[in-house]
Amino acid sequence: MKALTPTHATVLRAVGRCGTTVEAARQLHLTQSAVSKIIARSESALGVPVFDRRDGRLILRSEARGLMSALGHVEDEWRALRGAVGDVRSGRALPLRIASTPSIGQGLIAQAIRRLVTDYPQARIELIMGDAPTELSKGAADLGVMFSPRVTDDIALTPFAHASIIALVREDDPLARCRQVSLPELRNHRLICFDREKSPLGWLIARAHEQAGIDYAPFMTVPYSISAAHLLARQGDVILIDSLLTQAQRFEGLVRLDVTPELPITICLMTVRSRPLTRLAARFVEILVRDRQPG
Amino acid sequence: MRLGALQVIDAFVRLGGTGEAAQGLGVSQSAVIKSLHMAEKELDLSLVAIVQGRLTPTPEALELSRLARPAFGALRRAHHEADMIRVGMADRLRIATVPGLAHSILPPAIASARRDLSDRAAVEVMFDHVRDHLSANEVDLAISYGPMATEGLRDIVLRSSPLVCVLDEAHPLAAHDTLSREVLEGQRLISYGPDGISLADSFQDALGRIGLSDQIAITVRHTDSACHLAREGVGIAVVDGFVISSSLTQGLAVRSLDESPLVTAFAHHRDGAPLDHAARILLEHLVGAGA
Numbered sequence: 001m002k003a004l005t006p007t008h009a010t011v012l013r014a015v016g017r018c019g020t021t022v023e024a025a026r027q028l029h030l031t032q033s034a035v036s037k038i039i040a041r042s043e044s045a046l047g048v049p050v051f052d053r054r055d056g057r058l059i060l061r062s063e064a065r066g067l068m069s070a071l072g073h074v075e076d077e078w079r080a081l082r083g084a085v086g087d088v089r090s091g092r093a094l095p096l097r098i099a100s101t102p103s104i105g106q107g108l109i110a111q112a113i114r115r116l117v118t119d120y121p122q123a124r125i126e127l128i129m130g131d132a133p134t135e136l137s138k139g140a141a142d143l144g145v146m147f148s149p150r151v152t153d154d155i156a157l158t159p160f161a162h163a164s165i166i167a168l169v170r171e172d173d174p175l176a177r178c179r180q181v182s183l184p185e186l187r188n189h190r191l192i193c194f195d196r197e198k199s200p201l202g203w204l205i206a207r208a209h210e211q212a213g214i215d216y217a218p219f220m221t222v223p224y225s226i227s228a229a230h231l232l233a234r235q236g237d238v239i240l241i242d243s244l245l246t247q248a249q250r251f252e253g254l255v256r257l258d259v260t261p262e263l264p265i266t267i268c269l270m271t272v273r274s275r276p277l278t279r280l281a282a283r284f285v286e287i288l289v290r291d292r293q294p295g
Numbered sequence: 296m297r298l299g300a301l302q303v304i305d306a307f308v309r310l311g312g313t314g315e316a317a318q319g320l321g322v323s324q325s326a327v328i329k330s331l332h333m334a335e336k337e338l339d340l341s342l343v344a345i346v347q348g349r350l351t352p353t354p355e356a357l358e359l360s361r362l363a364r365p366a367f368g369a370l371r372r373a374h375h376e377a378d379m380i381r382v383g384m385a386d387r388l389r390i391a392t393v394p395g396l397a398h399s400i401l402p403p404a405i406a407s408a409r410r411d412l413s414d415r416a417a418v419e420v421m422f423d424h425v426r427d428h429l430s431a432n433e434v435d436l437a438i439s440y441g442p443m444a445t446e447g448l449r450d451i452v453l454r455s456s457p458l459v460c461v462l463d464e465a466h467p468l469a470a471h472d473t474l475s476r477e478v479l480e481g482q483r484l485i486s487y488g489p490d491g492i493s494l495a496d497s498f499q500d501a502l503g504r505i506g507l508s509d510q511i512a513i514t515v516r517h518t519d520s521a522c523h524l525a526r527e528g529v530g531i532a533v534v535d536g537f538v539i540s541s542s543l544t545q546g547l548a549v550r551s552l553d554e555s556p557l558v559t560a561f562a563h564h565r566d567g568a569p570l571d572h573a574a575r576i577l578l579e580h581l582v583g584a585g586a
Contacts, residue, residue, distance in 0.1 A: 004373055005298045006366070046377035063385035067376040069432065074373050077366040082296060084362045088355050089339055093362075142354075276344030276353045 006078035008042035009071040011035055012050055016068050019057045091123030091280040098284075099128040099135035100145040102226040103241070104267060107248035108161060109145060112288040116280070123280055129224075136272055142281045144270035145288070147242060148200045151270060158269040160289040163243045165205060165263035168232055168254045175238065176255040183212045183259065189237035192228045193218040201225075201265065205240050208263050229254065298370075300334040301363050303327055304342060308352045308360035313343075372433060379419070387417035388573040391428040392438040394517040395487050395498060396560055399537035400453065401438060404580040408573065411580075416573045424492060429563055435574040437563040438581070440535075441495030451562040453581050456536030457555035458501055461525045461547050468531065469548035476505055476553070483530030485521045488514030498535060501556040507533060518543055535560075 014024040015035065025032040039058070043049055050067065051058035060068060087093035096116075100109055105127050117123060128135055132144030133151045144155075151157060167186065169175045175185075194202030196216060209216035222228045225241035229251050232239045242265055246256050269289055271277065277285065306316035307327065317324040328343075328350070335342050342356040352360075379385055388408075392401055397420060409416055421428055425437045429448060442450040460474050468474060468482070484507065489499050502508045513530060515521045521532035522543045535558040539549055562581055564570055570578065 003298070004370060006370070009370075009373065046374065048377045048380045063380050066385055067373060067380060070369070070373040070376040073369040073431065074366070077369040081362055081366045085296065085338055085340070085359065088358050088362070094354055094358055274346060276346055276351055278354045279341040282341070 002041065002045050004042060004045040004074075006074055008038055008045065009074040009078070011038040012042050013068065013071050013075055015039060015051065015058050016060050019059070021058065091120040091278075094278050094280065095124035095126050096143070096278070096280045096284055097126045097128060097135075097141045098143045098145065099130055099132035099141035101132075101147070102129055102224050103245035103248065104145050104147075105129065106226075107244045108267065108288065110248070112284060115287045116284050119283060120280055132270055136270055139275075142271075142275075142277060143284065145267065146200070146270065147265050147267055148204070149268060149270065150200065154273050156271050156273050158271070158289055159266045160269055161267040163265050163267060165201070165208075165240055165259050165265060166243045166246065167257040167259055168229060168239045168241060168246070168251070169237065169257065170232065171253050171255050173237065173255075175257065178257060180260045181257045182261075183209055183214055186238055186240075187214055191218040191237070192220045192222060192231050192239045193241075194223070194228075195221040199223065201242060204263060204265065296338065297334075300330055300337070301359075301366075303330040304334060304352075304356055305360045305363060305367070307331060307343075308356050311352075313350050384417040384419065387419050388436070388571075388577060389419045389421070389434040390436050390438065390577070391421045391423075391425045391434040393425060393440060393490065393493075394422055395440065395535065396438050396537065397422065398518045398543060399535070399541045400560055400581065403540065404577055407580040408577040411576050412573055423490065425563070426492070426494075429565060432565070435564065435571060436577060439493060439496075439561055439563065440498040440558060441493050441500075442561055443563055444494060447566050448563050449566045451564075451578070451582065453560040453562050454537070455557040455559045457557055458505065458533055458552045459536045459539065459555075460550045460552055461522055461532040461534060461538065461544055462550065463525055463528045464546070464548045466528070466531070466548065469550070471550060473551045473553050474531075476507065479507070479510070479531065479533075479552075483512045484510050484533055485513040485515060485524050485530045486511045486533040487516065487521075497557070497559040501535075501558045502533065504556045505552065505554065522547060 011024065011028065014028050015021060018024045018027065021032050021035045021039070025035045028035070039051070048064070050061060050064045052061055084093065098109060109127065113125060128141050132141065132146045133149055133155060135141035136144045136155055137152065167181050175181060193205055196202040196206035202221070206216040220231065222231065225245040228239040228241050229245060232254060240259065269285060303316060303320065306319045307313060310316050310319050313327045313331070314324050317327045320327065331343050340355045340359065341353050342359070343350050344353050345351070379387065390401070401420070405418055421434060425439045426443050426445060426448070428434045429437045430445070444450070460479070462469055468478060471478065486502060487498060489496065499508070502511070513524060515524070518534055518538050521534055524530060525532040525547055533552070537560065538544055562578055564574065
């Protein structure tokens with residue numbers, strides 16, 4: 001015996017409403033013989049007769065009233081499911097969750113999202129500013145994008161873009177006349193920068209200081225480049241940050257200096273090896289990584 | 296969208312792999328894989344991914360399986376209705392209740408209602424998800440420990456009772472007339488755990504207010520289990536006083552709990568539509584016995 005299907009429910013409900021297979025067939029755009037066959041199959045699947053045949057009409061049996069109401073729920077739920085499948089397809093049901101830093105989020109990710117929403121205009125996207133490896137590991141993010149992060153074995157890293165460390169000074173600072181600056185030239189300036197333990201960029205900048213024989217001693221540490229840029233406007237002499245921030249955002253009154261020798265940084269995409277991506281996330285990865293040549 | 300394909304996706308998600316789904320559905324693994332790929336095309340969704348060499352459900356497949364649950368439930372209920380017709384129970388009184396009340400206040404009320412109806416009424420009792428059953432029109436009447444405070448559903452206070460302790464007569468504490476929270480300290484207590492669904496639960500509320508929520512060592516679903524465990528000397532059951540009216544405590548000592556907050560039993564039905572005759576009579580007995 002075959003199981004009852006949502007199509008059976010629709011046909012039984014239509015026959016219940018119309019009272020004849022001819023009218024039900026007309027409403028459902030089926031042939032009358034198809035409707036008759038479906039009634040027979042449905043009654044066989046359910047194991048009970050649903051209609052009495054009287055004078056060429058099909059009359060709902062009194063004991064089948066509860067069944068007909070249950071079939072109404074089948075129709076409603078099936079219709080709701082079809083609508084929900086559309087939401088899954090469009091990216092509305094499963095948001096794309098990206099963990100990143102503000103400077104990457106405002107630059108590379110914003111550009112990629114602009115392209116993604118042309119393919120998926122109804123997609124829902126959550127940009128999470130936080131520690132990407134942690135957000136990924138706890139399942140709060142689908143993708144992470146960070147500068148050379150330290151990650152666990154379950155997280156796959158894909159380098160896809162390069163940037164470098166730059167210095168920002170106020171335009172009234174004598175250094176602002178230079179186009180480039182070396183770390184030894186910053187020796188006597190008050191530095192706002194990243195913590196060497198908490199930030200991969202902080203670790204990189206601290207190592208470059210050590211290699212240049214200088215103490216790495218920022219007077220203020222910040223989690224993000226953007227925080228450093230906002231603080232520089234009020235206090236401090238110089239900040240060392242990633243070059244992506246100034247590509248994405250202008251800061252009035254601040255001047256960018258290249259750091260020599262160059263301190264290159266790599267931007268990596270992070271995915272969880274054991275967790276498949278949604279189609280929306282996979283398309284975002286394509287836009288972000290595959291459509292972009294490193295460098 | 297075909298039901299068969301959806302059943303394959305659901306089995307794939309629930310059982311975690313194509314081999315497991317094939318075994319569960321009694322078909323070949325290749326049939327499962329073929330069906331999944333056809334569903335991917337038909338629905339224009341990505342459902343299968345290869346992760347570490349294994350075919351794994353994608354987040355879309357997991358979501359689809361979750362979304363399909365109400366539709367599967369509706370189909371199961373339609374089959375259930377047909378089964379009820381087959382066994383002559385199409386016209387029946389349908390009641391949803393929580394296990395704690397199902398074996399105390401409900402049986403005598405059903406017995407009295409059936410007597411009034413000349414033993415004609417068929418009765419179907421369902422457990423748990425009381426609000427969902429009622430909202431979906433799957434039951435005529437529901438009984439629970441809390442007001443539902445849900446639009447379209449009416450709450451009726453049936454009766455209130457303090458918590459009581461049920462213990463083996465040989466238990467040293469059975470010598471006391473009443474038991475206090477302090478005396479129960481260090482005892483192994485048995486009671487109902489929160490169901491995680493009810494918006495309000497006067498039983499859990501009473502346990503919390505007397506400070507016993509964190510002291511329950513064994514949680515059970517059914518009053519019978521609590522009483523059996525007490526009978527076996529496993530511990531002391533802390534249940535509502537409605538249980539005294541049942542035969543569950545026969546041969547056991549029932550002691551009141553000092554300063555116990557009251558537990559309230561509620562009946563619920565859909566607002567608007569009139570209750571059918573059998574449900575109305577049952578409700579009268581439930582309310583009447585508490586008056």
